[in-house]
Amino acid sequence: MTYFTTIQRTHSNARISKIVRHGGLVYLCGQTAKGSPSADAGIAEQTAEVLARVDALLAEAGSDRSRILTTTIYLRDIAADFAGMNAVWEAWLADRKAIAPARTTVQAALATASLRVEMTVVAIENERSPNPQGS
Amino acid sequence: MTYFTTIQRTHSNARISKIVRHGGLVYLCGQTAKGSPSADAGIAEQTAEVLARVDALLAEAGSDRSRILTTTIYLRDIAADFAGMNAVWEAWLADRKAIAPARTTVQAALATASLRVEMTVVAIENERSPNPQGS
């Protein structure tokens, strides 16, 4: 049987694809700090690493942080880490004006006990201006 | 560089946009009761407030509760509050026939300890009938 699909998957293994693209949208798998961070890797450090990985995957998919539609953020300890995560998040968004996505942040334990934050991102692919020179 | 996007964001600040619209879809940020509800604001009261805010944001985005595709519901205490949330939820949907979205409900602690419920909603923009008078 001929297998046909318009879904584009990148960095696929038996369990997960890091990037899935379809219909002009880019879906990233949940992003965490790599492997098992040391127990004392703080929320600022882990959030920065997560966002760097989001940047890299979005770039690969022809998108960028200004094109995120939604982000779901999971924090292992929301009371302890909400403010610390937000400080890094807001600095990351601040390079451009008003690009914040629709966001939901809740508490959840993650796959490895040392992980403090995980983010699930849906973005759009890069759009070219119909009139790039302006008028 | 010319910055161009077809993403429309409303009520944006440094952290979040309450409404993001793209491709005919409306994405709301996670909705909770406002600020820090008093510790004894029950699940019925908080659910009603969340749904009123969903109504208001969807109206602003040219949508309404009959056009929701998916809702993710987070409850701080699912054993205690599942039934109470559902009673208000079902009454809210009951104004129209068969409009219930695909829904997922799980337990999660939320950004403020007094919050009992948060909802993430994806809807479609209002559609005009191709034949509004019927035939």
Place this chain on the structure above:
Amino acid sequence: MTYFTTIQRTHSNARISKIVRHGGLVYLCGQTAKGSPSADAGIAEQTAEVLARVDALLAEAGSDRSRILTTTIYLRDIAADFAGMNAVWEAWLADRKAIAPARTTVQAALATASLRVEMTVVAIENERSPNPQGS
């Protein structure tokens, strides 16, 4: 007032639609083992049941497991059940090459205490090859 929508809902009740279709996408409500599994229904058994229900609903919606864009997986006890869930998940995906979706897995208590796993799936409807015989 004439009510018009292009949203297609299946298995709808006052609370939920099991399948929602719109714009070529299929949204399933959170899938769990049926009813209240016995307290000793293990993670392998529950994961297999969840995936069988996903298969059945996707088939009804004109889709299948090779057309899933994203899956969010909630485990009641991620430390205990992550490996067991993954074993069943990977076997389920292994019938075809490289079909893994963008996935996020977090810990969350579910609607019934005996439930160990819940999955939320977004897929695309079946596509016909523009050139089904190959060339």
